[in-house]
Each structure stands twice: as C-alpha cells, then as structure tokens.
Amino acid sequence: MNVIHAASELQPGRRKVCAAIGVFDGVHLGHQQVIRQTLADARQHEGLAVAITFDCHPNTIVAPARTPPMIYSLRQKLRVFKSLGVHTTLVIHFDRAFSQVPGEEFIRNLARDFGGLVSVCVGGEFTFGFQRSGNVALLQTLGKELKFTVHGLAAVALDGQTVSSTRIRDAIQSGNLDAASQMLGRAYTLAGTVVRGDQLGRRLGIPTANVDVAGLVVPPRGVYAIHAGVRGGRRHRAVLNIGVRPTLANPAPRLQVEAHLLDFDGELYGEELEITFVEKLREEQKFPSVEALTAQIRADIAAARLVFG
Numbered sequence: 453m454n455v456i457h458a459a460s461e462l463q464p465g466r467r468k469v470c471a472a473i474g475v476f477d478g479v480h481l482g483h484q485q486v487i488r489q490t491l492a493d494a495r496q497h498e499g500l501a502v503a504i505t506f507d508c509h510p511n512t513i514v515a516p517a518r519t520p521p522m523i524y525s526l527r528q529k530l531r532v533f534k535s536l537g538v539h540t541t542l543v544i545h546f547d548r549a550f551s552q553v554p555g556e557e558f559i560r561n562l563a564r565d566f567g568g569l570v571s572v573c574v575g576g577e578f579t580f581g582f583q584r585s586g587n588v589a590l591l592q593t594l595g596k597e598l599k600f601t602v603h604g605l606a607a608v609a610l611d612g613q614t615v616s617s618t619r620i621r622d623a624i625q626s627g628n629l630d631a632a633s634q635m636l637g638r639a640y641t642l643a644g645t646v647v648r649g650d651q652l653g654r655r656l657g658i659p660t661a662n663v664d665v666a667g668l669v670v671p672p673r674g675v676y677a678i679h680a681g682v683r684g685g686r687r688h689r690a691v692l693n694i695g696v697r698p699t700l701a702n703p704a705p706r707l708q709v710e711a712h713l714l715d716f717d718g719e720l721y722g723e724e725l726e727i728t729f730v731e732k733l734r735e736e737q738k739f740p741s742v743e744a745l746t747a748q749i750r751a752d753i754a755a756a757r758l759v760f761g
Contacts (some may be wrong), residue, residue: 453534455541459565468499468570473590476505478523479532479615481637482608485537486573489603493571506546512550521669528643545590555586563598573603627672645728656746660710663722673736681726688713691756698738699745703733732757
C-alpha cells in the first residue's frame with residue numbers, strides 16, 4: 453500500500469479515484485463498511501481505492517481538553533488499511549492551519565488534486581472542515597457539481613448498540629477486551645515503540661521491554677499473558693505488566709507498560725511491539741520488598757507458561 457501526505461502525490465494517471473474519508477480510529481466494523489464500499493466503487497470504475505485520514509485526532513488541535521485516547525497508533529491503522537485492500541492512504545497533517553480550512557474548500561481541493569474523483573464514502577454522521585462546516589449534505593451538493601457519487605453510510609450495530617470508537621475505548625478501559633475485539637472485527641491489540649527504561653528488570657534478571665503507549669487507550673492495570681509481535685511478523689509468548697509499580701518508592705509514579713518476552717535474548721529498542729492479550733493473570737499489587745516482587749514475577753512467568761500450555 454502506498455502512503456502519501458498530499459493529494460497531489462497520488463498521480464493516478466487515467467485511473468479514477470474512489471475515496472473514503474475519516475479518522476478511522478480502530479478501523480472498526482463501521483469503518484470497514486465505509487472502506488468496503490470504496491473498494492466496491494474502485495472495482496466498478498477500475499479505479500484506485502484511497503483512504504484519507506489524519507496523523508492525529510482533530511481534537512488534539514481544535515479541542516485539546518476533549519482529545520480521547522486513541523485505540524490504534526497510526527502504524528496499526530495503516531496496517532489494517534493494507535489488509536483490507538486499500539491501494540493508497542493519504543495521511544493529512546492536522547495542524548492549526550488545516551483546522552481552519554472550510555469543508556467545501558477541502559473537498560474542492562481534493563477533487564482538483566486527485567484529478568479523477570468519482571466517489572466519496574463516509575459515515576452518515578461524519579463532519580469535517582472548519583467549525584464542522586462539512587457533512588454528507590455538503591458532499592452531495594458538491595458531488596452533483598463536481599461529478600462524484602456520495603455514500604453516507606449508516607452506523608453498524610452489534611448486540612443492539614451502535615459500534616463506535618467511543619464504545620470500544622470504554623470496553624478496553626473496563627477490561628472487556630472480548631467486546632472490543634468483536635466491535636473491531638479482529639483481536640484487539642496495543643502497539644507502541646520500545647523505549648529505554650530504568651533497567652530494573654535487567655538488574656533483577658528479568659529484562660523487560662518498556663512500551664511507549666502515550667496517547668493510547670490502555671486496558672486496566674494488572675499482569676497479563678500476551679503474545680508480543682515484533683518486526684518481521686515474529687510473535688513471542690510474553691508476560692505484560694500494566695501499572696505504576698507500587699512496590700517501588702516513586703514520588704511521581706506513572707503508568708508503565710512492560711513486557712518480558714519468554715525465552716528471548718536480544719535488543720528491541722526503537723522497534724514496535726504489538727501486544728495481543730491472551731489472559732489476565734492477576735491484579736496489580738504492592739509487595740513488602742523488591743525480593744517479594746521478584747518472586748511474584750517469577751510466579752507470573754510460570755503461570756503464563758501454563759496458560760500457553
């Protein structure tokens with residue numbers, strides 16, 4: 453899949469362009485419906501299926517206090533687009549200047565730069581542009597003028613409730629990862645870059661990979677048996693701790709996500725680790741000493757091995 457950062461980079465030649473537009477956080481069942489319609493349009497017109505999304509949540513710029521934690525990192529989202537068959541993704545840098553572009557101007561610019569826009573697909577309640585000036589009605593008006601078809605698709609329901617990114621975030625935060633996975637249409641995963649920590653695990657003889665999950669929604673604190681995916685598609689059995697490490701005297705504790713990969717010896721700094729949750733082993737707890745903590749970690753590793761069989 454191609455990734456571009458300006459519509460003019462696409463250069464479709466004589467091929468038509470069918471576009472899906474959205475934040476697409478999680479690329480859940482409702483988002484997949486939008487993508488599938490775009491793929492169907494592309495097949496019909498022998499054109500290119502293009503997903504258009506943003507490098508951050510728009511609220512990061514327009515309403516920082518209401519910015520939700522994201523379900524997926526951008527890299528995760530791009531991987532899902534690729535797996536669905538999207539030809540190209542346009543990742544727009546959402547900054548203050550872009551936030552002030554009116555909805556009509558945004559669409560006219562897309563149509564001009566793509567050269568052969570024949571369909572636009574969005575969720576039925578999708579809004580865009582400065583002060584949410586763009587919606588399905590505006591798209592339909594512009595579509596008549598600029599000769600593109602508009603699909604404003606209704607939300608998808610599961611168990612009688614609308615599937616939404618907000619509902620998935622709530623499920624993850626409450627620990628209902630099965631429900632999150634059902635709404636995503638795939639197993640829920642958490643991904644982030646491995647960063648250097650304080651090396652405590654290494655000093656204890658149980659090295660951990662510290663995963664940067666800043667800005668992402670995270671499951672409840674505790675210890676989990678997981679599969680850890682690394683570069684090249686390799687997957688390792690692992691034990692994951694999500695918490696603030698209450699046993700250690702830290703005047704400013706912060707949430708940390710640390711994975712110990714079983715039977716692994718190597719460096720992962722700078723690599724992305726994608727975490728698939730298998731089973732929760734226990735809640736976070738405070739121990740009377742570092743020695744007691746170490747003993748419990750070894751017990752957690754043994755418990756995880758039993759989970760994996």
